[in-house]
Amino acid sequence: MSCFTSKFADELIANAAYIGTPGKGILAADESTGTIGKRLASINVENVESNRRALRELLFTTPGALPCLSGVILFEETLYQKSSNGTPFVEILKSAGVLPGIKVDKGTVELAGTNGETTTQGLDGLGERCKKYYEAGARFAKWRAVLKIGQNEPSELAIHENAYGLARYAVICQENGLVPIVEPEILVDGSHDIHKCAAVTERVLAACYKALSDHHVLLEGTLLKPNMVTPGSESAKVAPEVIAEHTVRALQRTVPAAVPAIVFLSGGQSEEEATRNLNAMNQLKTKKPWFLSFSFGRALQQSTLKTWGGKEENVKKAQEAFLVRCKANSEATLGAYKGDAKLGEGAAESLHVKDYKY
Amino acid sequence: MSAFVGKYADELIKTAKYIATPGKGILAADESTGTIGKRFASINVENIESNRQALRELLFTSPGTFPCLSGVILFEETLYQKTSDGKPFVDLLMESGVIPGIKVDKGVVDLAGTNGETTTQGLDSLGTRCQEYYKAGARFAKWRAVLKIGATEPSELSIQDNAKGLARYAIICQENGLVPIVEPEILTDGSHDIKQCAAVTETVLAAVYKALNEHHVLLEGTLLKPNMVTPGSDSPKVTPEVIADYTVTALRRTVPPAVPGIVFLSGGQSEEEATLNLNAMNKLDVLKPWTLTFSFGRALQQSTLKAWAGKTENVAKAQATFLTRCKANSDATLGKYTGGASGDSAASESLYVKGYKY
Numbered sequence: 205m206s207c208f209t210s211k212f213a214d215e216l217i218a219n220a221a222y223i224g225t226p227g228k229g230i231l232a233a234d235e236s237t238g239t240i241g242k243r244l245a246s247i248n249v250e251n252v253e254s255n256r257r258a259l260r261e262l263l264f265t266t267p268g269a270l271p272c273l274s275g276v277i278l279f280e281e282t283l284y285q286k287s288s289n290g291t292p293f294v295e296i297l298k299s300a301g302v303l304p305g306i307k308v309d310k311g312t313v314e315l316a317g318t319n320g321e322t323t324t325q326g327l328d329g330l331g332e333r334c335k336k337y338y339e340a341g342a343r344f345a346k347w348r349a350v351l352k353i354g355q356n357e358p359s360e361l362a363i364h365e366n367a368y369g370l371a372r373y374a375v376i377c378q379e380n381g382l383v384p385i386v387e388p389e390i391l392v393d394g395s396h397d398i399h400k401c402a403a404v405t406e407r408v409l410a411a412c413y414k415a416l417s418d419h420h421v422l423l424e425g426t427l428l429k430p431n432m433v434t435p436g437s438e439s440a441k442v443a444p445e446v447i448a449e450h451t452v453r454a455l456q457r458t459v460p461a462a463v464p465a466i467v468f469l470s471g472g473q474s475e476e477e478a479t480r481n482l483n484a485m486n487q488l489k490t491k492k493p494w495f496l497s498f499s500f501g502r503a504l505q506q507s508t509l510k511t512w513g514g515k516e517e518n519v520k521k522a523q524e525a526f527l528v529r530c531k532a533n534s535e536a537t538l539g540a541y542k543g544d545a546k547l548g549e550g551a552a553e554s555l556h557v558k559d560y561k562y
Numbered sequence: 563m564s565a566f567v568g569k570y571a572d573e574l575i576k577t578a579k580y581i582a583t584p585g586k587g588i589l590a591a592d593e594s595t596g597t598i599g600k601r602f603a604s605i606n607v608e609n610i611e612s613n614r615q616a617l618r619e620l621l622f623t624s625p626g627t628f629p630c631l632s633g634v635i636l637f638e639e640t641l642y643q644k645t646s647d648g649k650p651f652v653d654l655l656m657e658s659g660v661i662p663g664i665k666v667d668k669g670v671v672d673l674a675g676t677n678g679e680t681t682t683q684g685l686d687s688l689g690t691r692c693q694e695y696y697k698a699g700a701r702f703a704k705w706r707a708v709l710k711i712g713a714t715e716p717s718e719l720s721i722q723d724n725a726k727g728l729a730r731y732a733i734i735c736q737e738n739g740l741v742p743i744v745e746p747e748i749l750t751d752g753s754h755d756i757k758q759c760a761a762v763t764e765t766v767l768a769a770v771y772k773a774l775n776e777h778h779v780l781l782e783g784t785l786l787k788p789n790m791v792t793p794g795s796d797s798p799k800v801t802p803e804v805i806a807d808y809t810v811t812a813l814r815r816t817v818p819p820a821v822p823g824i825v826f827l828s829g830g831q832s833e834e835e836a837t838l839n840l841n842a843m844n845k846l847d848v849l850k851p852w853t854l855t856f857s858f859g860r861a862l863q864q865s866t867l868k869a870w871a872g873k874t875e876n877v878a879k880a881q882a883t884f885l886t887r888c889k890a891n892s893d894a895t896l897g898k899y900t901g902g903a904s905g906d907s908a909a910s911e912s913l914y915v916k917g918y919k920y
Contacts, residue, residue: 207764207815406564410775417768423815456820457565457781461851462811491819493851 207422212381216425217464219303219343220383223427224465224495227534228274232469232501233260234307234346236279243505249514253281261287262512263505266523270300272530277305277346277385277499284340294341305344305385306337308373312350321362324349324369327376334380344383346429346499347373352391353404353436363411371415378425385467385499387429388412392471393558394436402433402450409458423462429469429499430455432481437472437556444477448484452492461493468496470503472556478503479532479541486539497537502555504529566778570739574783575822577701578741581661581785582823582853585892586632590827590859591618592665592704594637601863607872615643620870621863622651624881628658630888635663635704635743635857642698652699663702663743664695666731670708679720682707682727685734692738702741704787704857705731710749711762711794721769729773736783743825743857745787746770750829751916752794760791760808767816781820787827787857788813790839795830795914802835806842810850819851826854828861830914836861837890837899844897855895860913862887 210216223230235243240259241251249255260282263269276297283306286292294304308330312322324347334345349366351358366388374384388408390401409430416423433450435442455466470478478500485496498504507529512522532545545551581588593601598617599609607613618640621627634655641664644650652662666688670680682705692703707724709716724746732742746766748759767788774781791808793800813824828836836858843854856862865887870880890903 403564406775410564410772414768414772417765417816453820454564456851457818458775459818460815461817461819461849462814491851493814493819493849 208375208420210378210422212378213422213425215381216378216383216422220425220427221464223274223303223344223383223467224497225274226495227537228272229498229500229533229537230275230277230305230467231263231273231504232277232499233263233282233505234277234279235501237281243509244514247509247513255514256281257285259512260285260293262519262522263508263526264293264296266526266530269523269527269530270297270302272534273302275303275305275344277307278342279307283337283342298341303343304341305346306342306382308333308337308345308377309347315362315365318359318362319354319357321352321357321359322350323362323365327369327372330373330376331380334377334382338381342382344385344427345377346385346387348387348389350389350391351404351408353394353396353400358390358404358408363408367408367411367415370412371419371421374416374421374426375419378422383425383427384421385427385429386412386416387469389469389471390431392431392434392437392556395438396436397439398433398435398442398446398450401435402454405431405433405454406457409454413458413460423460424464426463428459428463428466430466431471432468437558444480444484447481448488452485452488452490455494456491459494463494465495465497467499470498470500470555472554473503474554475503475506475529475551476545479529479536479545480543482533483536483539483541486537495537498533500533504533506553506555507551564775564778565780566733566736567780568737570736571780571783573739574736574741574780577661578783578785579822581632581702581741581825582855583632584853584855584895586630587856587858587891587895588633588635588663588825589621589631589862590635590857591621591640591863592635592637593859595639601867602872605867605871611639613872614639617870618643618651619645620877620880621866621884622654624884624888626885627888628660630892631660633661633663633702635665636700637665641695641700650699656699661701662699663704664700664740666691666695666703666735667705673720673723676717676720677712677715679710679715679717680708681720681723685727685730688731688734689738692735692740696739700740702743702785703735704743704745706745706747708747708749709762709766711752711754711758716748716762716766721766725766725769725773728770729777729779732774732779732784733777736780741783741785743785743787744770744774745827747827747829748789750789750792750795750914753796754794755797756791756793756800756804756808759793760812763789763791763812764815767812771816771818781818782822784821786817786821786824788824789829790826795916802838802842805839806846810843810846810848814848814850817852821852823853823855825857828856828858828913830912831861832910832912833861833864833887834903834910837887837894837903838901840891841894841897841899844895853895856891858891862891864911864913
């Protein structure tokens with residue numbers, strides 16, 4: 205085979221396919237300690253371990269939410285945390301049919317000689333770390349590569365470096381039993397139109413799949429986490445149907461049918477925007493040989509966070525807000541979202557942060 | 563767009579889609595003067611223009627065959643020939659719903675420093691030639707790149723050069739209104755097993771689609787003409803189901819869903835083998851976002867040639883034989899072929915020629 209034959213091949217294929225179950229998607233709850241600090245700060249909550257633990261417990265024990273999820277991406281600290289009655293989070297997730305995943309990259313660093321473009325680090329000792337995470341219960345991983353659109357960006361260097369970094373990460377994961385989520389995020393920052401975003405997205409994805417082929421990655425045991433194709437943050441917005449059309453076309457032109465599912469990132473979109481766009485894609489009548497779902501962080505948690513405010517007495521209400529978004533996105537994966545989700549506080553609020561750094 | 567959208571974009575998309583109509587396929591009748599000479603020699607027919615015209619007239623006027631064909635690839639001479647009562651071949655074909663295509667490459671030349679590997683020539687003034695062919699009625703083109711499997715083959719040089727040649731040819735065609743059939747043939751010669759053929763096919767196709775992306779080729783306006791994935795000619799044969807499984811897996815891993823149809827070459831397979839393999843692929847219960855059909859030369863004409871033997875009194879018999887193969891392959895594109903279309907021994911005769919040169 206062009207792809208290497210891992211002893212985990214069957215398991216990788218089964219897990220990747222499971223994550224692509226219609227009606228389910230991924231909760232990205234892998235904010236690093238620094239990043240979650242920013243979120244907690246926005247609701248005046250202290251960034252201490254007990255608060256980080258309390259937030260994740262709130263999410264993972266929301267009645268009715270876990271059936272909407274096939275996976276949750278965790279930060280390393282969370283992988284080893286427990287609920288207040290001592291049950292490890294990975295146990296709670298697994299017994300509810302939700303696969304635990306783990307963020308394995310170590311952030312971005314600048315590429316010298318470019319205009320602020322970056323590459324992602326984290327390959328050193330990655331194999332060993334993956335083995336440990338597998339033992340701890342993780343079954344998929346995530347690695348975020350970041351590109352931007354500008355006059356001369358993304359450069360060929362940035363595309364190549366990020367694509368080949370993703371490919372190396374992917375094959376190391378597969379050697380160690382973890383399904384790699386391949387995430388080549390193209391930031392929404394800029395005044396470009398949707399056509400430019402489409403062109404860049406197609407170019408970047410083509411480079412990614414060439415790199416994955418070169419590195420003998422088993423595509424049936426991977427997932428893709430791309431940006432949706434949208435106008436730049438400083439450009440006029442367009443309808444969900446337009447975003448759906450350009451996004452799905454870009455994917456048709458670059459993503460082989462062997463990839464079982466595509467789980468979109470939400471970027472700076474509001475909770476409601478992200479859901480509507482995903483819904484429009486699933487309503488589109490065109491060739492889609494991969495399942496289209498979500499891997500949302502901010503777009504699943506924003507109104508939940510605001511409702512919680514760090515207070516014990518708000519947990520129930522916050523969980524209700526979280527369930528609303530989970531159900532809305534679950535319906536969106538089936539093209540069945542009617543847009544009637546009770547909008548929580550901040551659900552329509554843009555989550556765009558210029559030049560967003562995790 | 564990442565893809566070049568010229569003035570012919572809509573027409574290219576429509577033509578490519580039509581050629582890929584389930585139940586139809588392509589007759590490759592584009593043998594160069596030299597190559598058809600070899601065929602004629604095998605049936606003791608003189609290689610003169612009137613005989614070449616007679617053979618093609620026999621094929622293009624076979625009753626009942628038009629519904630099985632969406633296109634015919636022609637050699638330049640044939641594009642300008644007429645039937646015996648003066649009707650241009652291209653008009654006859656177009657009126658019958660069969661799109662005329664044209665072979666535009668100028669054969670292969672050796673790549674210095676390699677072990678007999680080749681690249682394909684024909685790019686010089688290709689744009690101008692395409693314009694003339696379009697005026698003459700052609701609406702698609704074909705360019706054959708050739709690779710081989712060996713201890714150190716295909717080399718990276720050979721893969722890159724052939725992929726880039728195909729991409730350059732493809733975009734020039736699209737600029738001039740012709741749907742490019744992209745043909746990266748990996749010869750069956752050798753003692754390798756089917757896994758090796760699969761690995762090489764996946765590597766080659768990944769390189770081809772990367773090159774097409776770099777050259778801004780509109781994938782929706784192209785077709786792919788690959789080899790089936792089989793054991794080498796010196797290796798034991800396997801069943802059609804095994805060939806189908808490896809072939810479709812390789813295509814699912816490399817060919818973007820935007821490509822409307824895949825039209826297989828028959829290589830050295832016998833008429834019956836080629837049909838059975840195509841049929842097995844269409845019966846395979848797996849998601850295939852492109853139609854799988856045929857672009858057969860020898861595997862459609864072999865027994866017809868023998869039945870004709872250059873004699874006018876054999877024309878009706880030869881045409882009936884041709885109809886049998888057309889119907890068999892039409893059925894195979896729908897997974898409906900039940901085998902044994904003709905008791906003719908010629909249908910089972912291997913058409914393998916070692917080191918085959920057109």
